[in-house]
Amino acid sequence: MITQMLATHSILVKIFLGFLVAGLFIPMVTAKNPLGFRKVSFIFTMTFQGIATMIAFTGLVAMVTGEMPLSLSIMIMIVLWALLMFVEIKKYRLIKMAKIENPETHRVLKGGFIRITVIQILLVAVMVVLMVLKAKGIVAI
Numbered sequence: 651m652i653t654q655m656l657a658t659h660s661i662l663v664k665i666f667l668g669f670l671v672a673g674l675f676i677p678m679v680t681a682k683n684p685l686g687f688r689k690v691s692f693i694f695t696m697t698f699q700g701i702a703t704m705i706a707f708t709g710l711v712a713m714v715t716g717e718m719p720l721s722l723s724i725m726i727m728i729v730l731w732a733l734l735m736f737v738e739i740k741k742y743r744l745i746k747m748a749k750i751e752n753p754e755t756h757r758v759l760k761g762g763f764i765r766i767t768v769i770q771i772l773l774v775a776v777m778v779v780l781m782v783l784k785a786k787g788i789v790a791i
């Protein structure tokens with residue numbers, strides 16, 4: 651049960667990473683269509699939250715059923731998860747409220763979308779590397 655949950659957790663994190671990388675193309679494919687950008691952004695944010703929720707669920711179930719103590723690595727994961735969610739919701743709010751038909755606003759939001767997605771990718775990748783180093787016994791977190 652715990653092994654299965656952790657394996658699912660681990661696969662979901664990799665799917666999440668792939669999803670984020672794919673998201674980088676959204677501003678490009680909707681470059682000439684601001685309303686399309688807003689619509690696809692909405693679908694992206696919903697999917698983001700769906701995957702993130704599954705990651706938290708599998709992680710929490712593994713932690714509770716495995717009776718794992720709240721280690722530093724788990725704390726980092728929970729804080730990172732909350733941060734990723736917070737930034738994603740803020741980002742979508744901005745895109746939703748903005749006068750996206752304005753070319754300048756559209757341009758700024760496209761740039762912001764890419765920058766935020768790159769930061770999210772880096773954060774998730776760093777977490778994966780940290781957990782690999784932990785598994786190898788190189789770092790103790």
Ligand code: HEM
Nearest residue numbers: 660663705706709710712713724727728731774777778781
């Ligand atoms: C509420 C959020 C989360 C909880 C409760 C949670 C919980 C856990 C637990 C209990 C483990 C096993 C730890 C160990 O073996 O010492 C684990 C492993 C891991 N978690 Fe999380 N996690 C959460 C979010 C995340 C997020 C957001 C990421 C990525 C950004 C992530 C990436 C990983 C990775 C890469 C592993 C190693 C998996 C493996 O063994 O292959 N976790 N998590």
